[in-house]
Amino acid sequence: MRDFRDAKAMAQTLRESLTIKAVTISHSESLELVSRMFGVADWNTLSALLQAERRDTAAPIAQLKATTAFYPAVPLRDLVPFPNATYPMFVGREGSVQALNQAFEGGREIVIAIQRDAGVDDPRFADVYEIGIVVQLLELELLGDGTFRVLTRGLRRVALRSFATEAGAYRAEAADVSEPAVRDARDLIRNIYQRFQDYTAAHGILVPDIWLFFDQTRDPGQIADIVATRMKLPIRDKYELLATLDPMKRLERIEALLDLPQRPVSPTYAATNRRALGHADRHRHQYATLEHLLLALIDDADASAVMRACDADLGKLRQSLTQYLDNELKHIVSEAGSAVPTPAFERVDQRAVLHAQEVGNPAVTGVNALVALFPETRSPAARMLAEQGVSRFRVDKAIVRQAGKDKG
Template sequence: MRDFRDAKAMAQTLRDSLTSKAIDISHSESLELVSKMLGVADWNTLSAMLQADHRLPGATVKPRTATASYPAIPLRDFVPFPATVFPLIAGRPKTMRALQDAYDRQREVTLAVQKDATLDEPGFDDIHHVGILAQLLDVQHFEDGTLKVLVQGRRRVTIASFVGETGVYQAEVSELGNEPQPEAPDLIRDTVARFTNYAAAHDINLPPIWPPLEKSADPGRVADIIASHIILPTNDKQDLLATFDPVTRLKRIAAAMGAPLLPRSPALDATWRRALDHANARHHRYATLEHLLLALVDDPDASALLHACKADPVAIRTSLLGYVDNELTNLAIDAGGHARPTEAFARVARHAVLLAKEFGWREVSGGDMLLAIFSENLSPAARLLDKQGVTRQNVLDVMQQRA
């Protein structure tokens, strides 16, 4: 087996075979079955193992070169790390062509972080020169022409050139040498314990990984996985990506988790509980961004922003009620229980903390949460706001006037 696409082909063959015998299973179920057939717990673990070159019997690995050219993707307000899996949304033509080309040709892609997120056509001087090589695991096309891709971070690179004159961004990169991994068992143990508490306090759900963080002997891997989840400004995360020494990187991450974070305002605490109540009242397993926005309509800070943007809160509430009552029935469970925020909900909450810091607030408010929703620009919540004429720039302009 060469890569995850071979596993996907096996899953499709299995599904077709069962269908011919009048046994109908979903594509995701067939992926899980193939994983178990190969002795791996689940599809996410199998995919990560294949992408990280943890070879199954018979696997082959392409030789690596020190310098090479790859399709390249400029990223706004997001720093990727090796050893992690994450989604990307692409809407710029050059970005979409580069992603599609890399996926079709089963090639890796260079991910580079923009220094200025507002630039639509960044050049070499507009990006940070330490990025990563990544493998595309899946590509989804949306009706509005954008792409959503699932990406596996692989390894750090230094970017020597970054050009887009041909209609697709290309980067010439140099890979870092394979240095022996230093041993730091005490630092790993202490940092993982600190991250466990940090994640619980900030509603961070770490997906299953193999090997688990607490059993990893690689300080660089532990540092990168934790760095991808903690709450830090983009420039601070880029500094971590550019910190090549793994022990130094892990020490800096441990220190960052000890820094105090802004608390939620009392009003936002009430709004947070109200969002969960909206989900619980409908027996929903998860609280989504739509539950959150429904609660924000009655948040004093967020409501003031909506009024300043000349939005109609009644119309927003009516649309949201229709959505959560009719479009989220798949989240309902018979036994009830307590709803948990989705990962998108949690990402918005973490982004709101960064926004509040940038504005110089002493606490995170509902206004910060409202603005942060636009970071999930393909969510129904963000699209509903857009239909009401409420844009990220509208909200940002009002907040800057009040800062």
């Protein structure tokens, strides 16, 4: 029986067979079709596997295991989870909810598939990337807006062979991938350790646990994943780290990303981030949400000036946020440790960096974070801004007016 190493021969056979039936496809189209037959999303990925087979078998890039398994699945629009990390996910799509129900009735494991385009509401196999991750479900909680908060822990990478809706639930067929043995990486790990300290300081990232983790493990793959989890990167860049199956190459890619010119976080916005986490800690909240961040932005000199320029009543906004934090987030009260940012909080942080780059700011400020908050349309924070008449359009106008005054 043929396997993926015969892909090119199969593609040629497929073209010839279709030609007999008066169906003409290009060589590249036949390669893409054969890739899908093997459960790989595109020819580039399958080609990489073919090249890996030709290399020295003592140091393969990765191996797809022959056996597959079916799992309930959840597609994620704008979060890339990694193994060895705990994540809160917020789920609302019916297919995802049904998949969670199935998983909690079974082994509490699901496959996370990362969407190629966040705008697709009902993804199919072509709409998700080929490498996903199996996660363990730890907690499930129904929120007031009808969505679910799910606490998960990443377990291992998998290659998706299929992804579809069955009986109203998302479901995926996946094969485990085994990573190769790694040569000594102490020098590279030491270099990343030093550079990541500078990176976290520049971005205002609080990671009190990671330095202890570096001291306790020397596994290159685990270290790469833990660092990747905390880096502020676009979804595509994070996915590429997830899909880099060779631990050494993953570390080298992280090193390159740490070397890229970064927009530092202004001291004012770094203090705002700390203040947001402080609001969560004082409420004993397990997570720091966008509402904690918006409350902190009220006291951010840059962001508050723009909100006032939009005629916002910051006193009323503060009152609304305080009431929300006091009364609506009792379900995330916890006595265990410091609050961690939600995925939405992290998305806003990431978009703030991108906005600072777009507008040419030398550093990320509270204004960039305010702009980055508007795409989170389902959040109470965005709703409260709208109630005060603070829109993206008005914020952009205020920024332009302020820039004109500064030049004058």
